[in-house]
Amino acid sequence: MSNFSSQLRASSALIKRLRQNRFPSTYPAAAAAARSFTTTECNRPTIVHKRSLDILHDPLFNKGTAFSMTERDRLDLRGLLPPNVMTSEQQIQRFMADLKRLEVHARDGPADPNALAKWRILNRLHDRNETMYYKVLIDNIEEYAPIVYTPTVGLVCQNYSGLFRRPRGMYFSAEDRGEMMSMVYNWPAEQVDMIVVTDGSRILGLGDLGVHGIGIAVGKLDLYVAAAGINPQRVLPVMIDVGTNNEKLLKDPLYLGLQEHRLDGDEYVEVIDEFMEAVYTRWPNVIVQFEDFQSKWALKLLQRYRNSYRMFNDDVQGTAGVAIAGLLGAVRAQGRPMIDFPKQKIVVAGAGSAGIGVLNTARKTMARMLGNNESAFESARSQFWVVDAKGLITEERENIDPDAQPFARKVNEANRQGLGEGASLVEVVRQVKPDVLLGLSAVGGLFSKEVLEALKESTSTRPAIFAMSNPTNNAECTPDEAFSIVGDNVIFASGSPFRDVDLGNGRVGHCNQGNNMYLFPGIGLGTLLSGSRIVSDGMLQAASECLAAYMTEEEVLNGVIYPSTSRIRDITKEVAAAVVKEAIIEDLAEGYRGVDSRELQRLSQEEIVEYVKNNMWNPDYPTLVYKED
Numbered sequence: 001m002s003n004f005s006s007q008l009r010a011s012s013a014l015i016k017r018l019r020q021n022r023f024p025s026t027y028p029a030a031a032a033a034a035r036s037f038t039t040t041e042c043n044r045p046t047i048v049h050k051r052s053l054d055i056l057h058d059p060l061f062n063k064g065t066a067f068s069m070t071e072r073d074r075l076d077l078r079g080l081l082p083p084n085v086m087t088s089e090q091q092i093q094r095f096m097a098d099l100k101r102l103e104v105h106a107r108d109g110p111a112d113p114n115a116l117a118k119w120r121i122l123n124r125l126h127d128r129n130e131t132m133y134y135k136v137l138i139d140n141i142e143e144y145a146p147i148v149y150t151p152t153v154g155l156v157c158q159n160y161s162g163l164f165r166r167p168r169g170m171y172f173s174a175e176d177r178g179e180m181m182s183m184v185y186n187w188p189a190e191q192v193d194m195i196v197v198t199d200g201s202r203i204l205g206l207g208d209l210g211v212h213g214i215g216i217a218v219g220k221l222d223l224y225v226a227a228a229g230i231n232p233q234r235v236l237p238v239m240i241d242v243g244t245n246n247e248k249l250l251k252d253p254l255y256l257g258l259q260e261h262r263l264d265g266d267e268y269v270e271v272i273d274e275f276m277e278a279v280y281t282r283w284p285n286v287i288v289q290f291e292d293f294q295s296k297w298a299l300k301l302l303q304r305y306r307n308s309y310r311m312f313n314d315d316v317q318g319t320a321g322v323a324i325a326g327l328l329g330a331v332r333a334q335g336r337p338m339i340d341f342p343k344q345k346i347v348v349a350g351a352g353s354a355g356i357g358v359l360n361t362a363r364k365t366m367a368r369m370l371g372n373n374e375s376a377f378e379s380a381r382s383q384f385w386v387v388d389a390k391g392l393i394t395e396e397r398e399n400i401d402p403d404a405q406p407f408a409r410k411v412n413e414a415n416r417q418g419l420g421e422g423a424s425l426v427e428v429v430r431q432v433k434p435d436v437l438l439g440l441s442a443v444g445g446l447f448s449k450e451v452l453e454a455l456k457e458s459t460s461t462r463p464a465i466f467a468m469s470n471p472t473n474n475a476e477c478t479p480d481e482a483f484s485i486v487g488d489n490v491i492f493a494s495g496s497p498f499r500d501v502d503l504g505n506g507r508v509g510h511c512n513q514g515n516n517m518y519l520f521p522g523i524g525l526g527t528l529l530s531g532s533r534i535v536s537d538g539m540l541q542a543a544s545e546c547l548a549a550y551m552t553e554e555e556v557l558n559g560v561i562y563p564s565t566s567r568i569r570d571i572t573k574e575v576a577a578a579v580v581k582e583a584i585i586e587d588l589a590e591g592y593r594g595v596d597s598r599e600l601q602r603l604s605q606e607e608i609v610e611y612v613k614n615n616m617w618n619p620d621y622p623t624l625v626y627k628e629d
Ligand SMILES: NC(=O)c1ccc[n+]([C@@H]2O[C@H](COP(=O)([O-])OP(=O)(O)OC[C@H]3O[C@@H](n4cnc5c(N)ncnc54)[C@H](O)[C@@H]3O)[C@@H](O)[C@H]2O)c1
Pocket: 202, 203, 204, 205, 206, 294, 295, 296, 314, 315, 319, 322, 349, 350, 351, 352, 353, 354, 355, 387, 388, 389, 390, 425, 440, 441, 442, 443, 446, 468, 469, 470, 471, 474, 494, 495, 496, 514, 515, 516, 517
């Protein structure tokens, strides 16, 4: 038993007795009992008549991270705050550090020097008035998605210790093992539709940010509300804090999470298992989106849970769908039919959870187009050249990651191309002359001048560059670099938003945002409204195909392969409808609320879209009626 849990257990008798203090002081016996715990009049406990979130949301009683563990147990706060208990001095230190940081960022900070300041103002509104917050967000989504979501959300996570004011969501820490099944009941909502959970181990391309990664779950759920119309009262951001391997955070006295190295192996899996069991016990219909788990666990956990729970991994599956839609758009932009996709030579830089997700799905998509059999699947493999931190992956690679193994080039194939194990990205691009260069490496500037110069020799009439790593500084190249070095004709997409490029004479080099935000809200909403117990490959494929088909011929020929963010609510509705339809076709749809599976089966395509639309929450004030308990 850890020191922490033994302290807790020893204090349980005391907790029970202190609970008596809730009696009003007109009860003489209780008042006397209360007095027996106080030494002087001035530290006599304050009587409160609320617990849980009501306490945190009441500025009169809220102590934030300074609630002691015994107080957290007494007031049903366990799990509603990050695990590290702070002193009031530390709280003030964090606040002051944050205040000063704003000045620093205003002088020489990120591209939008006011981004963090805007985030704070929006965040305060979020804390005060949710309906108004989402109205502002929906009505100005193009302007504020980059603030509440990528890229600013990355900066928010990096500075979370200073930005933290009120908790949002739940924290399950390694110290909560054995308690999660009861802790979930500390969350006040009877119904939860969407959970986005992270363990903070790989936040965007920023690495292990530990408990501060909760910001990413909050940002994703903001899009669930704004784009998919999930009711904000039914979303739950979750941080599973199993420690951090970020040495800076481990040494930082102001870090909000557990200051120990990450759990690993069976111990780690047991924590995630316990969390999954707990949330599905309380909310059997919830959908859990896994977000920003390091690749080491992302793929394993997906395989572990995807056949028994309603869950998906956004970085693996959402990203793959968005990338495929973009890759098909790039084929169309060359004036060729989508069915020519299997002829594309694709160099992928990055073989982590996102890269592997894209590779597997792209290969399957090609195989389907080539006849959907074993030999089609085998021949599709040869379209990909995969480069990771150690260079080109071939079968000669020692200790090759099993997930990357299917994409390792045969040695003789590589040699024929003048390449060998570990060849550099620039060599690979020079020799392969690919149609597409796709980056999910988290390395900013990886598509250097040399690499882009090499891409000019592409055999494609219109090469495509996907610099998908986030946030902005981690993009493999900028659209300016792409258009100026490779040429005006290039198709360009990046994970984080950039401005379009002025090519002169009124021509525009379009910068597409190739981000999984175009799919995950629709996948979640479609799964919810279909009532499917799992998120099948077919449902994911339907989502991706819907996004691919959303763009008109004229748009793609102009280099526009993804919709603008201003259309995100519309595309999400369409994607959700495609997911519902596929669930019906696969006989997975069990219905939602008053609509059962038979009724769903009778709906026409238009009626499915209407059904989705009618179930999307809108930011309008409801009429309020008061009733006594
Ligand atoms: N646009 C999107 O929608 C989207 C979605 C998911 C992930 N991403 C981004 O993708 C990036 C990677 O995510 P991940 O989970 O796969 O991370 P990861 O850290 O697991 O994988 C990174 C991969 O890049 C490789 N790499 C590192 N240095 C390299 C180099 N110099 N050349 C070539 N490859 C190199 C690594 O070997 C590894 O295979 C992150 O920046 C993330 O933000 C973007």
